[in-house]
Amino acid sequence: MALEMVLRNKLKEKDILLMTHIVLGYPSLEDSFRIVETMVDSGVDLMELQIPFSEPIADGPVIVRANQRALERGATVEACLDLAERVAREFDIPFLIMTYYNILFCYGVRDFVSDMAKRGLQGAIIPDLPPEEGHDYLEAMQTHDLAPILIFSPTTSGMRMKYLESFGRGFIYCVARKGVTGADTRFSTGLDSYLAGCRKASSLPLAVGFGIKERANVDFLRGKADIAVIGTETIRLVEEQGISSVGGFIRGLSPVTANSPGGVEAKGK
Amino acid sequence: MLSRGYYGEFGGVFIPEILTTTFDELAEAFEKVKSDPGFWQEYSHIMSTYSCRPTPLSFAENLTRHFGGAHIYIKREDLNHTGAHKANNVMGQGLLAKRMGKSRVIAETGAGQHGVATATMAARFGFKCTVYMGEMDVERQRPNVFWMERLGAEVIPVIDGTRILKDAINEAFRDWVTNMDDTHYVLGTACGPHPFPEMVSYFQSIIGKEAREQSLKNEGKLPARVYACVGGGSNALGIFSAFLDDRVELVGVEAAGEGLDTGRHASRLASNDGSVGVAQGYKTYFLQDRDGQMKETHSVAAGLDYVGISPILAWHREKGRIRFEAATDSEVLDAMSLTIKKEGLIPALESAHAFAQAFKEAPDLSADDIILINQSGRGDKDIFTIAEAFEDPGWKAFIQKKGNEYGA
Numbered sequence: 001m002a003l004e005m006v007l008r009n010k011l012k013e014k015d016i017l018l019m020t021h022i023v024l025g026y027p028s029l030e031d032s033f034r035i036v037e038t039m040v041d042s043g044v045d046l047m048e049l050q051i052p053f054s055e056p057i058a059d060g061p062v063i064v065r066a067n068q069r070a071l072e073r074g075a076t077v078e079a080c081l082d083l084a085e086r087v088a089r090e091f092d093i094p095f096l097i098m099t100y101y102n103i104l105f106c107y108g109v110r111d112f113v114s115d116m117a118k119r120g121l122q123g124a125i126i127p128d129l130p131p132e133e134g135h136d137y138l139e140a141m142q143t144h145d146l147a148p149i150l151i152f153s154p155t156t157s158g159m160r161m162k163y164l165e166s167f168g169r170g171f172i173y174c175v176a177r178k179g180v181t182g183a184d185t186r187f188s189t190g191l192d193s194y195l196a197g198c199r200k201a202s203s204l205p206l207a208v209g210f211g212i213k214e215r216a217n218v219d220f221l222r223g224k225a226d227i228a229v230i231g232t233e234t235i236r237l238v239e240e241q242g243i244s245s246v247g248g249f250i251r252g253l254s255p256v257t258a259n260s261p262g263g264v265e266a267k268g269k
Numbered sequence: 270m271l272s273r274g275y276y277g278e279f280g281g282v283f284i285p286e287i288l289t290t291t292f293d294e295l296a297e298a299f300e301k302v303k304s305d306p307g308f309w310q311e312y313s314h315i316m317s318t319y320s321c322r323p324t325p326l327s328f329a330e331n332l333t334r335h336f337g338g339a340h341i342y343i344k345r346e347d348l349n350h351t352g353a354h355k356a357n358n359v360m361g362q363g364l365l366a367k368r369m370g371k372s373r374v375i376a377e378t379g380a381g382q383h384g385v386a387t388a389t390m391a392a393r394f395g396f397k398c399t400v401y402m403g404e405m406d407v408e409r410q411r412p413n414v415f416w417m418e419r420l421g422a423e424v425i426p427v428i429d430g431t432r433i434l435k436d437a438i439n440e441a442f443r444d445w446v447t448n449m450d451d452t453h454y455v456l457g458t459a460c461g462p463h464p465f466p467e468m469v470s471y472f473q474s475i476i477g478k479e480a481r482e483q484s485l486k487n488e489g490k491l492p493a494r495v496y497a498c499v500g501g502g503s504n505a506l507g508i509f510s511a512f513l514d515d516r517v518e519l520v521g522v523e524a525a526g527e528g529l530d531t532g533r534h535a536s537r538l539a540s541n542d543g544s545v546g547v548a549q550g551y552k553t554y555f556l557q558d559r560d561g562q563m564k565e566t567h568s569v570a571a572g573l574d575y576v577g578i579s580p581i582l583a584w585h586r587e588k589g590r591i592r593f594e595a596a597t598d599s600e601v602l603d604a605m606s607l608t609i610k611k612e613g614l615i616p617a618l619e620s621a622h623a624f625a626q627a628f629k630e631a632p633d634l635s636a637d638d639i640i641l642i643n644q645s646g647r648g649d650k651d652i653f654t655i656a657e658a659f660e661d662p663g664w665k666a667f668i669q670k671k672g673n674e675y676g677a
């Protein structure tokens with residue numbers, strides 16, 4: 001089933017979904033597997049798996065260091081794809097690849113995309129590849145029925161949002177603020193109106209990421225977005241308190257209650 | 270965006286969405302000043318009153334006699350204010366940042382030259398200034414850190430990655446994605462996403478314009494060859510650009526470090542170790558592994574210690590218009606010693622790469638030929654690095670004594 005449909009079905013049961021982000025190979029490949037397992041068990045709805053890159057320009061210090069450590073510990077692209085395939089086969093949630101363009105470019109863009117498809121992955125987030133530079137990538141993603149996740153930011157004009165959305169599938173990733181991953185976000189009326197603008201520009205589900213680290217943040221997004229993305233916070237948690245602490249943290253973010261269905265579908269009506 | 274800045278297959282704009290508007294604005298502002306004759310006038314005026322333009326073209330009579338071949342001329346970018354060609358780019362971007370209404374500038378620096386130049390420009394124009402510098406380079410180039418701080422800049426050591434120039438560039442981008450509203454990023458070389466390669470080359474082209482004219486005036490002819498060292502490629506493109514349509518051989522000299530066959534070098538085009546990739550916002554030749562992870566680079570000259578190279582140079586290499594060579598650390602130190610002794614000129618370690626290659630070739634050229642070497646910067650400022658490279662015993666004793674004094 002195409003990613004968007006999977007998400008829409010889930011949104012019938014929950015008013016906001018959780019997507020988590022991990023760096024493959026950090027702290028180790030085997031730990032990455034266990035982290036995924038814990039996250040899926042705790043009710044995460046989808047995950048982005050970052051293949052580490054030596055120059056992660058859009059990431060903040062915590063993820064930068066995770067990239068670096070993973071590379072030092074031998075997280076090759078091949079090993080990461082093997083692990084991604086393993087979790088995609090084992091767990092019944094959508095998995096996306098997140099990485100920087102050079103990883104695809106050096107692998108061969110078409111080969112990379114067709115391997116993602118073969119390995120059971122659903123899509124990809126490539127933050128340094130605007131559609132203007134991504135013809136081959138977008139074409140290959142289409143051919144293999146994978147979702148290229150496009151990114152909106154608070155500096156993106158309404159017109160450009162329309163342009164970006166015309167290439168997007170699955171959902172749109174809305175960066176909550178300026179800056180890199182890991183810093184705090186102000187969950188404010190400014191964010192409200194930005195998200196309203198995103199909603200106007202795209203009919204795809206909206207994911208919001210950068211700076212989400214507690215339940216109040218997730219609650220803030222209810223009714224305004226469809227997916228809350230948790231990246232840096234769980235990496236920090238694993239570093240400070242170990243893998244076993246992740247489950248409780250995730251469950252605490254969005255306790256399963258008898259929430260009335262919300263999200264995209266409900267809003268349209 | 271008007272153009273995506275492609276030179277053949279190289280260049281482009283590979284940036285996070287958050288920076289798209291910033292780059293659009295920058296490209297537009299740059300297009301505007303390019304077509305405004307008043308801007309270049311203002312720029313030339315500043316460069317001739319605040320820096321020392323036009324810089325002389327010095328005839329190296331003793332070196333010429335020593336090698337017995339071509340007449341050797343040296344373009345004296347070391348005589349710029351702050352001691353290197355970096356000033357040309359920095360003052361240009363400073364004027365542009367003023368026109369764009371920015372109040373803060375940020376920069377990366379390797380050797381520290383570009384950082385000092387940016388901090389100087391910021392002091393002169395009244396910008397707040399932050400300079401990112403790899404921790405390794407902070408250690409190698411402490412005197413430049415001292416001056417940047419004296420000039421009012423905040424110097425932030427970069428502790429991630431390989432802790433050198435490329436990591437400082439990443440960190441500057443991370444600052445920019447947060448603070449683009451009031452901040453201009455003064456990139457120091459002809460690399461990065463469009464319009465930086467074109468813009469930096471544009472400001473540096475003042476070197477070649479002068480050198481071509483001076484060559485015609487002094488010797489009544491154009492040089493047979495022009496030599497420039499190549500880090501990111503800004504001084505090289507600066508001097509080469511005026512000769513692209515002439516029958517002049519252009520030679521870019523990269524850092525061969527401990528030798529091209531040792532793997533410990535920073536030669537992206539002259540070695541066989543470079544391959545095409547996309548990083549730091551642009552597509553060019555990088556020193557990277559099969560997966561596309563950037564490798565560590567090595568050079569005695571911090572300013573040449575970089576994994577990528579200007580997309581404009583990659584393109585000229587592909588077309589066969591520019592030849593690329595590499596000089597080892599030890600060849601560079603020899604060339605430097607010789608230049609100091611014979612001419613009383615002290616090239617920067619970076620610049621000395623161009624000298625080293627020119628010295629290899631000068632004897633084989635005829636006395637009717639002239640060659641130009643771009644002395645991109647002066648070395649006397651880098652006394653700590655250079656004294657260490659020469660393992661100068663007197664200097665070591667002095668530092669030990671000073672250390673004891675401070676320790677006491």
Ligand SMILES: Cc1ncc(COP(=O)(O)O)c(C=O)c1O
Binds near residue numbers: 458459498573619
């Ligand atoms: C004196 C000098 N020459 C050359 C370079 C190399 O840079 P580029 O290749 O951009 O001229 C540097 C860089 O710091 C430098 O300080």
